[in-house]
Amino acid sequence: MSPTPGKHLGNRSFGLIFAAIFLLIGAFPLLFGGTVRLIPIYIAAAFALVALIYPPALKPLNLAWAKFGQLMHKIVNPILMGLIFFLTVVPTGLIMRLLGKDPMRRRMEPGMDSYWINRDDAIDKEFFDNQF
Numbered sequence: 001m002s003p004t005p006g007k008h009l010g011n012r013s014f015g016l017i018f019a020a021i022f023l024l025i026g027a028f029p030l031l032f033g034g035t036v037r038l039i040p041i042y043i044a045a046a047f048a049l050v051a052l053i054y055p056p057a058l059k060p061l062n063l064a065w066a067k068f069g070q071l072m073h074k075i076v077n078p079i080l081m082g083l084i085f086f087l088t089v090v091p092t093g094l095i096m097r098l099l100g101k102d103p104m105r106r107r108m109e110p111g112m113d114s115y116w117i118n119r120d121d122a123i124d125k126e127f128f129d130n131q132f
Contacts, residue, residue: 011058014065015051019044 009017026040050057096103105115 009062011055011062012051014062015047015055015058019048019051022047 022040022044026037026044029035029037047058105117109115
């Protein structure tokens with residue numbers, strides 16, 4: 001079963017993914033010459049066993065994990081979007097103002113009769129007949 005937007009993973013997939021995560025946590029110290037952590041290995045084995053034998057038992061944990069993901073989305077998403085805005089859009093706008101740029105021609109010019117932009121390069125009507 002593949003995950004779709006707005007839906008959580010199947011219980012078997014959920015159990016196997018968590019088994020793999022706990023297995024990695026348990027085996028991680030081996031990379032640095034340490035010993036295996038047994039508690040995460042036991043948890044991994046329990047998740048794998050339940051996922052393979054009786055996946056519906058993982059439904060409450062799966063739903064709780066999905067709710068936790070939704071909560072994290074509500075907290076992290078606005079923070080990240082704010083950071084992206086304030087670290088990219090605002091400096092770009094400030095630099096353009098400092099350089100006197102106005103690409104959208106929003107500046108008011110009282111002496112102008114119209115703000116209409118005349119185009120010399122008229123597009124032929126046949127251009128619109130076969131657009132795709």
